[in-house]
Structure formats: structure tokens, C-alpha cells
């Protein structure tokens with residue numbers, strides 16, 4: 001079997017969602033386009049406090065794993081790993097919505113239109129029709145930042161190394177995802193930020209009659225409740241509503 005794989009460069013990604021929109025536009029058709037279903041979820045989560053804030057992003061789809069735990073978990077044999085590209089594909093006629101694939105998948109890749117038990121699953125197809133025709137998956141082709149790539153896994157490894165999990169993701173050996181990651185580069189500090197100095201400068205405003213904005217350096221660096229929209233990576237959300245909220249809603 002030949003295994004194909006994605007590549008995702010976390011530093012290049014600006015979380016513009018062009019890939020997610022392209023996936024919806026190409027694959028879903030009018031019926032699913034405005035639903036909760038998101039085969040490709042662009043995740044973002046913020047870490048640290050000002051001025052050391054880091055925004056993390058993640059291309060989260062089915063990674064067509066080398067060890068696809070979802071395939072074995074399905075009691076209805078609705079999932080298969082095909083030979084030509086190593087794509088994990090769903091036979092929609094066999095799916096009974098038992099959600100065993102979702103329970104097994106570390107990445108929350110199987111998608112549901114509704115929370116009701118028995119709702120059939122749908123998922124990323126690796127853009128099978130396109131790759132058979134020798135084209136790239138539409139998400140990869142759509143990325144304006146060149147943050148994505150796709151090809152035989154050995155080629156991807158040769159080009160980009162063999163990192164299979166980014167910080168905060170589940171460990172790779174559960175399913176051995178067919179994706180290579182390039183983690184974000186560490187932020188460079190060209191000018192050292194001094195929160196105490198900010199308070200001093202603000203205090204000097206009193207001479208001009210302007211009110212002080214900050215009284216204490218923690219006012220400058222503190223993170224207040226409700227300020228951070230995406231505070232952690234959640235790949236397996238508890239409901240379709242949370243799944244949508246965690247990965248932003250392109251329709252909203």
C-alpha cells in the first residue's frame with residue numbers, strides 16, 4: 001500500500017480559513033454547506049500572557065492514519081483504508097451512526113450534523129476524485145500561504161522531517177497520523193517589553209491632566225476572565241455546537 005500524507009506548517013498558517021472554505025465549497029454541495037458539519041476544522045488557541053502571547057493554529061481534518069483506529073472500531077465495517085493512497089474512506093450506506101469511530105479517533109475527525117444518536121457520520125475523503133486525477137486536495141491547493149503540502153509520505157518526510165504531533169495534540173502513536181507538522185517558530189524578541197515602565201509612563205500622564213490607564217504592571221500583562229476566545233486546543237468537542245465554536249464558523 002502506498003501512503004500519502006499532508007504537511008502543515010504552523011508558522012506559515014495565518015488561520016485565514018481559505019482551506020476550510022474550499023473544502024466545503026468543493027465537497028459538500030448546497031445541502032451541507034451551511035450545516036454544522038466541518039470536515040476540515042481550522043483550530044486556533046492562544047497561549048501565554050501579553051507580551052509573550054503565542055497564537056497556535058492547527059489544520060484538523062482526517063489524517064488518514066497509518067494505524068486507523070476508527071476502521072477497527074466501526075461495528076458496521078463502514079470504514080476502509082484503501083491501497084492506492086492510504087485514504088480512509090466511508091461507505092455511507094453501511095454507517096449506522098454508532099459513533100464508535102469518533103470515540104476511537106484521537107482527533108475528532110468524524111463529523112456529525114446533529115447530536116442525536118444514530119446520526120450518520122461524514123468525513124474528509126482526501127479529495128479522492130481529485131487525487132485520482134493527479135491533482136492536489138482542494139484544501140492544499142487553496143492555501144495562499146503555502147502552509148500545506150500533500151504527497152507520498154516518504155517524499156513528505158524527506159522534505160519536511162517526521163514530526164507527527166504539534167504541542168497540545170494527542171500523542172502520535174495512538175493512530176500514527178499521515179501528516180507531517182512543522183511547529184511554529186519561537187517568537188523573536190527584538191525589543192524587550194517592560195510592564196513596570198509602562199506604568200511609569202502612564203503615571204507621568206497625570207502631569208498633562210490625562211487619567212492614568214494602568215495602576216499596576218499586572219494590569220498590563222494580566223488576562224481577565226472572558227478575554228481569551230480560544231484558550232486551549234479541543235479536538236474532540238462534546239457537541240456539534242462546541243465543535244463549531246472551537247473552530248470558528250465561516251458562515252457566522
Ligand code: SF4
Nearest residue numbers: 013014016017019143
Ligand atoms: S488556507 Fe493555509 S493559511 Fe489559511 S487557514 Fe488554511 S492552512 Fe492556514
Ligand code: SF4
Nearest residue numbers: 062063064065070105
Ligand atoms: S484521523 Fe481519526 S478518522 Fe481519520 S483515519 Fe485517523 S483515526 Fe480514523
Ligand code: SF4
Nearest residue numbers: 023124126127137139
Ligand atoms: S483533503 Fe479534501 S475533503 Fe479532506 S479536508 Fe482537504 S479539502 Fe476537505
